[in-house]
Structure formats: C-alpha cells, structure tokens
Amino acid sequence: MRSIIPVLTVVAALVVIWYAAAVAMNSQWTRDQAARAGVEVSFGELVSDTMSQKRPLLPAPHQIVSEMWETTVQKKITSKRSMVYQGMITLKTTMLGFAFGIIGGVVLATIIVLSRVGRLTLMPWAIISQTIPIVALAPIIVVLSNAVGAGTLMVPKAIIASYLSFYPVLVSMVKGLSSPDQMQLDLLRTYGASRREVFWKLRLPSSMPYFFASLKVAVAAAFVGAVVAELSTSAIAGLGARMLIGSQFGEPMIMWAALFSAAVLAAILIFLVGSVEKGARHFMGGRAI
Amino acid sequence: MIERIGWPVGFGILVLALWEVGVRAFGVSPAILPPPSAIWAAIISSGPTLWGDWVQTVVKGALNGLWMGTLAALVLAVIIDRFDFLKRGLLPVANFFAALPIVGLAPIMVMWFGFDWHSKAAVVAVMVFFPMLVNILGGLAAVDTMQRDLMRTYGASHVQTLTKLRGPAALPFLFNGLKIATSLALIGAIVAEYFGSPIRGMGFRISTEMGRLATDMVWAEIVVSAVTGTALYGIVAGIERKVTFWHPSQRG
Amino acid sequence: MQRPVIDAKNVDLTFQTNDGPVHALSGVNLEIMKGDFVSFIGPSGCGKTTFLRCIAGLETPTGGALTINGLTPEEARKSRAYGYVFQAAGLYPWRTIAGNIKLPLEIMKFPRAEMTDRINKVLQLVDLDGFGGKYPWQLSGGMQQRASIARALAFDADILLMDEPFGALDEIVRDKLNEELLALWARTQKTIAFVTHSIPEAVYLSTKIVVMSPRPGRITDVIDSPLPKERPLEIRDTPEFIALAHRVREGLREGHAA
Amino acid sequence: MQRPVIDAKNVDLTFQTNDGPVHALSGVNLEIMKGDFVSFIGPSGCGKTTFLRCIAGLETPTGGALTINGLTPEEARKSRAYGYVFQAAGLYPWRTIAGNIKLPLEIMKFPRAEMTDRINKVLQLVDLDGFGGKYPWQLSGGMQQRASIARALAFDADILLMDEPFGALDEIVRDKLNEELLALWARTQKTIAFVTHSIPEAVYLSTKIVVMSPRPGRITDVIDSPLPKERPLEIRDTPEFIALAHRVREGLREGHAA
Amino acid sequence: ADEVTLQLKWVTQAQFAGYYVALEKGFYEAADLDVTIKPGGPDVAPVQVLLGGGADVMVDWMPSALAARENGAPVVNIAQPFKGSGMMLTCLKESGITGPEDFADKTLGVWFYGNEYPFLSWMGKLGMATDGSEGGVTVLKQGFNVDPLLQKQAACISTMTYNEYWQVIDAGISADDLITFKYEDQGVATLEDGLYVLESSLDDEAMVDKLARFVSASMEGWKWAEENPEDAAMIVLEYDETGAQTESHQIRMMGEVAKLTAGSDGALDVADYERTVESLLSGGSDPVITKEPEGAYTTLITDAAMK
Numbered sequence A: 001m002r003s004i005i006p007v008l009t010v011v012a013a014l015v016v017i018w019y020a021a022a023v024a025m026n027s028q029w030t031r032d033q034a035a036r037a038g039v040e041v042s043f044g045e046l047v048s049d050t051m052s053q054k055r056p057l058l059p060a061p062h063q064i065v066s067e068m069w070e071t072t073v074q075k076k077i078t079s080k081r082s083m084v085y086q087g088m089i090t091l092k093t094t095m096l097g098f099a100f101g102i103i104g105g106v107v108l109a110t111i112i113v114l115s116r117v118g119r120l121t122l123m124p125w126a127i128i129s130q131t132i133p134i135v136a137l138a139p140i141i142v143v144l145s146n147a148v149g150a151g152t153l154m155v156p157k158a159i160i161a162s163y164l165s166f167y168p169v170l171v172s173m174v175k176g177l178s179s180p181d182q183m184q185l186d187l188l189r190t191y192g193a194s195r196r197e198v199f200w201k202l203r204l205p206s207s208m209p210y211f212f213a214s215l216k217v218a219v220a221a222a223f224v225g226a227v228v229a230e231l232s233t234s235a236i237a238g239l240g241a242r243m244l245i246g247s248q249f250g251e252p253m254i255m256w257a258a259l260f261s262a263a264v265l266a267a268i269l270i271f272l273v274g275s276v277e278k279g280a281r282h283f284m285g286g287r288a289i
Numbered sequence B: 001m002i003e004r005i006g007w008p009v010g011f012g013i014l015v016l017a018l019w020e021v022g023v024r025a026f027g028v029s030p031a032i033l034p035p036p037s038a039i040w041a042a043i044i045s046s047g048p049t050l051w052g053d054w055v056q057t058v059v060k061g062a063l064n065g066l067w068m069g070t071l072a073a074l075v076l077a078v079i080i081d082r083f084d085f086l087k088r089g090l091l092p093v094a095n096f097f098a099a100l101p102i103v104g105l106a107p108i109m110v111m112w113f114g115f116d117w118h119s120k121a122a123v124v125a126v127m128v129f130f131p132m133l134v135n136i137l138g139g140l141a142a143v144d145t146m147q148r149d150l151m152r153t154y155g156a157s158h159v160q161t162l163t164k165l166r167g168p169a170a171l172p173f174l175f176n177g178l179k180i181a182t183s184l185a186l187i188g189a190i191v192a193e194y195f196g197s198p199i200r201g202m203g204f205r206i207s208t209e210m211g212r213l214a215t216d217m218v219w220a221e222i223v224v225s226a227v228t229g230t231a232l233y234g235i236v237a238g239i240e241r242k243v244t245f246w247h248p249s250q251r252g
Numbered sequence C, D: 001m002q003r004p005v006i007d008a009k010n011v012d013l014t015f016q017t018n019d020g021p022v023h024a025l026s027g028v029n030l031e032i033m034k035g036d037f038v039s040f041i042g043p044s045g046c047g048k049t050t051f052l053r054c055i056a057g058l059e060t061p062t063g064g065a066l067t068i069n070g071l072t073p074e075e076a077r078k079s080r081a082y083g084y085v086f087q088a089a090g091l092y093p094w095r096t097i098a099g100n101i102k103l104p105l106e107i108m109k110f111p112r113a114e115m116t117d118r119i120n121k122v123l124q125l126v127d128l129d130g131f132g133g134k135y136p137w138q139l140s141g142g143m144q145q146r147a148s149i150a151r152a153l154a155f156d157a158d159i160l161l162m163d164e165p166f167g168a169l170d171e172i173v174r175d176k177l178n179e180e181l182l183a184l185w186a187r188t189q190k191t192i193a194f195v196t197h198s199i200p201e202a203v204y205l206s207t208k209i210v211v212m213s214p215r216p217g218r219i220t221d222v223i224d225s226p227l228p229k230e231r232p233l234e235i236r237d238t239p240e241f242i243a244l245a246h247r248v249r250e251g252l253r254e255g256h257a258a
Numbered sequence E: 001a002d003e004v005t006l007q008l009k010w011v012t013q014a015q016f017a018g019y020y021v022a023l024e025k026g027f028y029e030a031a032d033l034d035v036t037i038k039p040g041g042p043d044v045a046p047v048q049v050l051l052g053g054g055a056d057v058m059v060d061w062m063p064s065a066l067a068a069r070e071n072g073a074p075v076v077n078i079a080q081p082f083k084g085s086g087m088m089l090t091c092l093k094e095s096g097i098t099g100p101e102d103f104a105d106k107t108l109g110v111w112f113y114g115n116e117y118p119f120l121s122w123m124g125k126l127g128m129a130t131d132g133s134e135g136g137v138t139v140l141k142q143g144f145n146v147d148p149l150l151q152k153q154a155a156c157i158s159t160m161t162y163n164e165y166w167q168v169i170d171a172g173i174s175a176d177d178l179i180t181f182k183y184e185d186q187g188v189a190t191l192e193d194g195l196y197v198l199e200s201s202l203d204d205e206a207m208v209d210k211l212a213r214f215v216s217a218s219m220e221g222w223k224w225a226e227e228n229p230e231d232a233a234m235i236v237l238e239y240d241e242t243g244a245q246t247e248s249h250q251i252r253m254m255g256e257v258a259k260l261t262a263g264s265d266g267a268l269d270v271a272d273y274e275r276t277v278e279s280l281l282s283g284g285s286d287p288v289i290t291k292e293p294e295g296a297y298t299t300l301i302t303d304a305a306m307k
C-alpha cells in the first residue's frame, strides 16, 4: 500500500519516457516516407504519425493497450483471436512443465542429498545442463517425443518448460534437505531413528521453506520455457506462437500485445505461487523460519 | 579431489557410451540423434568454423551483453538504493519487467540494433539486467541492523556505508547473480541469432545445420556451448572464491 | 558395591583434521552411579560435548573402554537409554509442542494411546500443560527449553544427557529452570550428565562436578559435592557453596592457564 | 557540582507495531557522571538495548529529554562521542583485525600515519598484538570480542556503550575480559554504559547498577556500589559483594514477577 | 479410413491452402483418408519429423530435400503441386541497385534453413563471393520478417511473391520504390513446395495406394482453391490456431499462390527436376549437392493417382 504512489510515479515517468522514445525512434520512418512521397512534414504531423504507425519501431503505449483491449476484452475467450484463449494454452503448458519440473527437481535433490555418489555425479551435470541452449534441444525433443509416440505438442513443450524449471527446485531442495544441522540430526540418532525416518521426519519438513521459496523462480522459468517452446517448435498456438506470427507477418502490434499479455500472465502466476507459499507457511506453523 | 572429478566424469563417460551403443543398436538415424563419435568427428573437422561462431556469439554477443547488463544493474541498484522513494516505486515495476519472457524481445532488438552482434548483446543485457538488479539490491539490504548501526555510531555518510559495509556484504549476492547471468547470457545470445544474424554464430549454425540435417554439427555447437557455459561458471566461481574468501560458504 | 551406570576407562578420542590430529579427549576415567547428577565444566574446547557424545554413542572413542550399564554406547542407544537435551531447544518449528514431544515416541513406535498419555504426563512435569497445541515460536525461550526437556523425558530414558541446556537463557529464568530440574531429578531418580559454563549452576545442581581442561581434553578434577540433596536457591549464599564455587573456579583457572 | 555526561529526564519510547504499541521505555530518569561505570541489568525485553540505542542516537525517544554533554544524541554521534560494542563481535569478515579497527578511523578521516599508531596501541591494549593481520574467523570468540572492543576504543570516544559484549563467552574468558575492562577503564577514565545479564558481572564491574523491569520498560532500582575502585577477582567472594549481588537478584526477581 | 499425417514446411497460411481445402471440403474423407496436418515452425525440419516417424508426408522445397537426401535421409519426391517458383529478391531502389551486377558490396537478406541453396547457386553463377570479401555480397540471415529492408539494414531481402513482398507494400513502401529479381527470371529457380515421403513408404503397396489417394485428393483441393481463392483463404484462416493471421493478407496470398500451382496437375515435370538439380550442382565453390541424385523422385504415385 505504502508503495502505491511511488509506483504510480515511476510508471508515469516510464510512460512519458516511452512516448518520447516512440517519437524519436519512429520519426525516421515518417521522414523517409515523406521523402519517398516528396513532401514536407511539420513537427505536429511528425508526432501524430509516430503515434499511429502500423509498423512502429516502438509502439506508443496507448497502441499496445488498445491492441490488448481488443484481443482480450473485445473477443470471446473461446475465439482463437482472443489473447485469453492463447494465454490459457501457454498456461496449460506452463503448469504441466512446472509439475514435471517440481517432480524432477525433488527426486534428483533427494538422490543427491541421500547419496554421496549421487551428489558427486549428478550435481555438476545439473549445472552443465543449464548451460545447454534449450532452443538447440527443442527440435530434438519434439522429434524424439514424436518417435516415442508422445506426439501431441503439449508433451514436448512441457518437457522444454520443465528443463528450465527443475533447476531452481533442485538447487533449493538440495539446500533444504541438507539444512538440518548436526544437532538436529544427532537428536534423531539418539532415538535410534533409521535413515528413512530421518528423511521423512526431519529433512523433508525442514526443506519445505526452501521448496516453496523456489517455486516462484521455477514457475517463471517454466513460463519462459513454455513461451520459447511455442516460439520455436510449433508456431501453432499459445502466446509464443503469436509473437512469432506477429513478427513474421509484419504485425508488430500483435507481437507487443502478446509480449505484454505474457508479462501479465507471468505476474499472475508468480502472485498465485506466492500465495500458495504464504498459505503453506501458515500450515507449517506460521511465522517459523 | 580425485573423487570430485572422477565421479562426474565417469558418469559422463557412461552416458556417452550408452548413447553410442544405443544409437547403433536401435539404428537411430543420425539425422535425429548422431552418435557421440560423429559429434566428436564434427568438432575435430570443423575447428575454424566453431571458433568463428564462438567469437561471434560468445565474445561479441554474450560477453558484451553480460558486462553491459551487469554494469547497468549495478549503477541502477546503487541509485535506487539511495532513494527510498525509487526503491518502493521501481522495484515492483522491475519485478514486472523481470517476469517478461525476455526472449520475446529478440525480434524487437534485431529490429532496433541490426542483425549483427549489437542486437545479441542488447538481448543479453536485458536478460541479465533483472536478475543482477534483484540480487544486488538483495545484497545491499543483506547487512544486519547491528552492522549498519555500527556505521551510524561512527557518523558515517551514505557513501561510506556503501563502500565500506554494504558493498562488500553484497558481493556474495553479486556473484550468485553472475552465476545465473552467465548461463542466461549464452542462451540469450544464441536464441537472438534465430531472429536474424550474419552468417556466423552459434545460433546461426545450430538453426541452419539443423535445416540441412547436419545434426553432428548441431551437437558440436551444443557441446561448445556447454563447455563455454561451464567454463564461465567455473571462472565466476573461481573469482568468487578469491574475492569473497571471507564468506562462510567459501571457507568450507 | 553398586556397579556404575556410566563407566569410562582411559577413554581417548582423537579427531583427524586438516591441521593434524586434535586430541579432544585423553585418558578420561570416570564412574557415574545411578541417580548421580554430574556436571561437566571447563573452558571452551576441552571436550565436554565430545565426552557427552561418546556416552550417547554419537562419537566412537579411539581408545579406552566406555560402557553403559555394561553395554556399548551403541547398544545402549538402540535400547533407548538416552534422553539428550541440546544447548538450543532445537524444537521442530513445523510441529506443535505436543508434536515435538511425540517425535521420539513415533520413532520408537509406541502405541498410539500411550503416546497421548505420555505427552500429557511430561507436559505436566515441566509445567507446560495447556501449551501442547502451540508452536515453538509462540513460547518464550525458557518455555521452549522446558519443552525440549519434556521431549527428552517422554520415553523414560534412564540417562539424561544435557549439553548446556540453559546457555541461552537469562539468569532469572535459568535459576527457575535449575530449581525445577532439581525437583524433577529428585522425583525421577534419573542419572543426569550436565554440561555447563556457569560455576554457580554446576555447584548448585550437582552431586559430582567434573572439571576439564583442554589440549588435550582431559579431566583435571572431580569434586563430590558436600551439599545436601535438598537445595533452596538461597543455598548459593552459604559459605559451603561459596567455598565449593571457589574450588571449581581455581580448578578452571588452572585449566585455562595450561 | 559537576554536570552529568548523560542526562535522561523522563524518557519515553513507544514502538508502534502491528500488535499495538510497545512501551519499551517509560519515564526513565538517569544521570551518568563522567568516569562512571554503569551497568544495566534486567530481564529480557526490559529496554536495556533500547535505552543504549537512545543514548547513541540510534533511536529517538518519543517523550522526555535526553542530553549528552548538553548536546542531543545525534549531535553527539556526529561529533564521534561514542564507541559502541555489540553483543556479537560483529567484525567485518572481509577485513583483517587491523582493517576492522581501521574502519572507524577511515570514516573519521584520521591521517594515515596516525592510524597505524592507534591500531597498534589498541591492539596492545586488548592484548592482541601480532594478530592484526588475521581474519576474524581465524580467532576465537574471546579474541574477536576483544578486537571489537579495540575497534570501539581506537578513535578515543568519551563514552563507551557496551551491549552484552561478553554474552557469548565462557565464564573464564569472561572473568579475564572483565578484569581487563576494569583496568582499561581505570587507565582511560572513560564513561561506560554496560548491559549484562549476569549479576556477578554487573556487581563486579560497576560504580552504579541500574536494575530495569519490563512492560513498560522502566528503571526499578539504581544501586551505587560501595566497592572500592581497586577490584581483584577475589572480591567476588567477599560478604559485601555477595550482599550487593543479593540485592540485585532480589530487584531482578521482583521485575520478573511483575 | 487410412491415416495420413502431413508435415508442412511453415506455419498455417494460404501457401498450403490446397491441403486445408481438401480436409475441410471432405476430399480426403471421400478418398477414405483420415488426414492430420501439422504446421511447421522455425525450429521444425520436416525431414526430421518424417525420419522420426512423426509424419508420413511432408511439404518441402527440392533444394533442402535433395541436400537432406545427400546427408543420408532417403526422401523421395512423389508429387509437385507447385509448378512455378515464388522466390525473389526485393530491393529498395534508393540503395542504387538496378541489376544483379550492383549487388557487389551490398548486404542481402537470405533465408537459410534450406532456403539458401538457390541463392548461393545464383551468386555462384554471378561469380560473387558470399563471404563478405571485397566485391562480393554480405549475406544476412534474414529472420521471419521484412524488417531488415524497412530498417535499411539490407539493400535487398528474400521475399515470396505471395507473402513477404506484400508485407513490404503494406508497410507503406510503394511498388515504384522497389525493384525485384525473380529467381525464375534469373534462371536459378528451383522447385518449391513438393510432397515427399521416405523411400521405405514406397516398398509397401498399401502405402503406395494410400499416397496415391492422398495426392489425388490434395490436387483436388488445390484446383478448388485456385477457383475459389477467397473461400480457400477463409478455410486457411479457420485452421490458423494462433488467430493472428489476417483475412486480406491470406486472400491476396491465395491469389498469388494460385499462379504458382496453376500449371501443375501434381505430377513432377522431369525437365523442371533436371533444371533444379543442375542449378544446385553448379553452386560455385560450395555446391549444394555434390553428385547427381538417384531415385530422388518417382512418378509412381502420380501415375497411380491419375489412374
């Protein structure tokens, strides 16, 4: 609440800068066009033209807003032209990839924490895996999923999304599962607890704050993965595909609107996951840790 | 030490062996998945090409973008940190922008900065900017009240507190951010080449070689990228060990 | 004659570290009888914690013999001989107080009905009835420490090992818990091994005070307390008490100088 | 008559929190003279730290008047009147011991040559010469705490504010540092305000003991010590000392009950 | 019904109208086929999908198909619905280009991903280096749009007569300001959208029969689309899952595509094939294919399709 006014101020400042930049960046085209047509443009004409180009270098904010308005509010959400419809497709991919990522991250982290050999072998490769450009793997993942019969594009897209989202979960869970200190571990040893009991009664519950803290990063990563997957592998549906088509068919407004819709969706996702985290904290004994 | 190298390398060799044998046993077309031996052969025979691509993408695109994005984040973080009003206003906005799938900006950057490495560096700079900003701001805020109060009892100025206390205290966070940023930088530079590029560069090579089914060459680039990424990570980790030797996590 | 509950004969423990071996314990001889309250006191690093961990079978001596009721520490641990209380309360923040006390009972597979009984009993014992449903952070430091004692008592171990359990508390709360601990000990007749840094605490609580010294970790003095079993807090202003405290302090200072 | 160095008149401080106001200090009146060694003792949460922070100008009272040598605390802070020592040593891990001590000197822009002098002098003062080049984590807890005292002494502030500086140390090390602190105080004639949880420590060190009580945080007793300035450690076994300790304990217990 | 999966080379657009029309109008159904159409994208190599078993038939351009064949992917042309080539280089007049000889020292935008082969063979014929050296051309790998021309990052860019050319026009540059070089006119045209399958498909008689029915129904779709360009465009729009395509653009594209399919009954004209091969073999220092391909096409299917 305290930050409403500063945020509004900053946003207002950004909008002003944006408009100025739009005029500056788009005016070249206007002048070129005038030169091609052999006419002079006044400053007023120049400014008004830079605000309403069909293919601006940088669209004015109101152009993006009106495009987003048209494609969200003014379209039925069942229509393919609706940004909400496309967003739902991306959302589905994201959630599936997020789920795969969580499972993968938790399972790997468990292996890594419980076995020294697992830690020595897997951890470096987990780091290396994140240095491989996912776009290079995308076609291979699509073709291989095709080959094993998981042909619907949803699965390979989700795999790509999970490839990015498992890592933050893994790192946090490794930290979390190894967060119990010697004293806490020794306590259970004085009870003669088995490794399994130590895992279920101590390591896993101790890791929960780390787990939930990683979810925000993971869901954002899954979302980026989903968009990249749509952008590169299918161009069939979803916000990523829409960006690509917007770019290819000379409709930058579609691209900008898709980009901003993606940001809104990501913000919503992060907010939702944040709420889940808060709820979970409460369930785990509230203020603790 | 032997174990710390031996196990991961052994695991890698095992995977490669299974891959080689599996590809041959099931007769997988090399156009889909080439055997490691073919990838190795491609690396050996295309040295100059790989080198040229590496210079274009890593040196010109990724590293330039990395330092620009990091520097910008550093400067902005210090400014934001100075003014509470800005911190409260800019941080939520920055978080919103951080949520943007930045790769979507690649076609726009190509449109703005041309098809050569400048646009790649721009994509990389934007991509690394937000994680760096968030990490640095987190680091600057990470000093405990006691340490800050100590500076107050000395009547230290803002700049003094920044250079003598909060700057050093933020270093571990900065390196944390850098570790994330290096891999983002590579990926960003490669992806951006998909949206227009000169006829060299790792992203260019990956996309065109994939088109002519020269998957061995695609994997050769993937290997180069992974090795580069791992080396960058290692370098950052090494510098981190040197610079933040005092941090408990580095004392082991 | 009675057989000692804890019997250490010439116990050695050397840690191998990067900087060479650390002699944490060297030639430690000690007999603790059933119902004894033994305090260990000594400068930091003299091996108090290490010795307690050896008793509990968490650390294995590199030399000498250590038996618990004639068993090895590991065997004794498996037979639930120990209740261990650490310096920090170390309650699990995701479990309520009752849940924390239930933890060892779950692991030792007590029947469900008995669990509730035992939890209620020990909560009463440490004066925390009504707080079973609260989470640790909703309690003060002293209450948390009592809960952690309750946890160690819940499964009726014969031997209570306490490693600076009151180190983090302020003096008044500490006094109170000291009184309560004495009362509890009188009631249950458990054998207690207690590590502390505080001379008055050691003197006030113990039937036997073990003074230790570092490099190598060893016992420099074992003082049998002449104080009566019944000890009001005011006993601390008596000459006997002060004399005893003085002796302990002298022993300690020697250890430090060494 | 001499003017007090620290003069608190009816000081109030109320924190506004989510759960309503917390009265951390209420109607605090206190005069501290030049060269006094004043200990503050009281149960957790009674406002000891808060009062020290008010003196240092780190917290602003919501009522009453507080002057330091006739100045406001902020003005006094700007004029480098304070050396503040916190409970934890709080040394910067990226600086050596000498570097840590140099920190306030850098900030206060001492000439370079003088810096080295001062560092060597205070290192000697706290018995740490030869350790200037080490990093904090290479020192024991007691040595770190001494280093942090050296840091507070380096720029020769008139007033030393110490918030449980020895809380984390064992009794023997503590005794030693207490002795050294007394010697230092005798030598430098600084005014010292000292927070502690330990009754013997308060009695041993102070010329004036301030007993505080919580909810609302207030002063319940101010005891002027009849002990001589010269205090060997053995003074703690004298009847005067024990009587004084007893009085403090009683005062504390009342505060706790309230 | 027999199942057939068709992998397109690019996203859903009027370039592929015939197949969508055949699907929508029930021509496939009438031929007892159950057809699935998979759109392509920047990262999708149709040949790979074919090899991976993700599709039975693909739409591809002959240069990339032949290159793939030489790289060990046994693909075979079974039909050629596109008779003409729609590829051209579109240049800004203001760049000073009046003819191919003016390309020297200019930057030219080229599509890669298999589309660069005809361009390279053209430059080979012109004797212009493509490595950026003096007197040669600088090649820019063009992305998915015409921005390089609008932003004047390139003097010329690759365009299709049916698509990108019109985007340049739509962006506000009049045709008078442009100069175009059609590959057809330069004698370097290669065969574009053809239908390809794996060799192994042809060993199976049932498969051959299925493919024949598929080609014949597809051609029926193409002929319908040529006659009803507007309706065909609307059908394509119907199938565009992204919902980002526009009506006017697709109608115009259909009109242009119709010109390219007009001369074809589906059968591959062997003369066209040989011209393409020759052009690819002659690609200067770095020919696209190094030896005359064998068995790269078959008329088996189209013969059967036309009874």
Ligand SMILES: Nc1ncnc2c1ncn2[C@@H]1O[C@H](COP(=O)(O)OP(=O)(O)OP(=O)(O)O)[C@@H](O)[C@H]1O
Binding pocket: C015, C016, C017, C022, C023, C024, C042, C043, C044, C045, C046, C047, C048, C049, C050, C051, C217
């Ligand atoms: N796991 C270990 N590896 C190596 N050295 C150890 C280990 N545990 C303890 N030591 C060393 O053994 C010695 C005794 O340590 P111990 O913890 O028993 O001391 P302590 O008397 O409990 O000290 P404190 O009062 O500080 O708790 C110390 O020098 C310590 O550094």
Ligand SMILES: Nc1ncnc2c1ncn2[C@@H]1O[C@H](COP(=O)(O)OP(=O)(O)OP(=O)(O)O)[C@@H](O)[C@H]1O
Binding pocket: D015, D016, D017, D022, D023, D024, D042, D043, D044, D045, D046, D047, D048, D049, D050, D051, D217
């Ligand atoms: N910044 C703050 N905001 C709100 N309440 C505070 C703040 N600082 C202290 N308090 C409250 O003021 C009261 C006094 O706190 P203070 O830290 O001065 O106690 P103390 O006597 O130093 O206790 P301790 O012995 O535990 O250090 C406590 O109830 C505390 O919770």
Ligand SMILES: Cc1ncc(C[n+]2csc(CCO)c2C)c(N)n1
Binding pocket: E009, E010, E015, E042, E111, E112, E113, E115, E142, E143, E144, E160, E163, E164
């Ligand atoms: C990387 C890449 N860039 C551009 C195209 C373009 N493309 C392929 S077919 C076709 C026809 C008309 O739109 C076009 C433009 C591509 N396939 N791959």
Ligand SMILES: [Mg+2]
Binding pocket: C048, C049, C050
């Ligand atoms: Mg210990």
Ligand SMILES: [Mg+2]
Binding pocket: D048, D049, D050
């Ligand atoms: Mg305090």
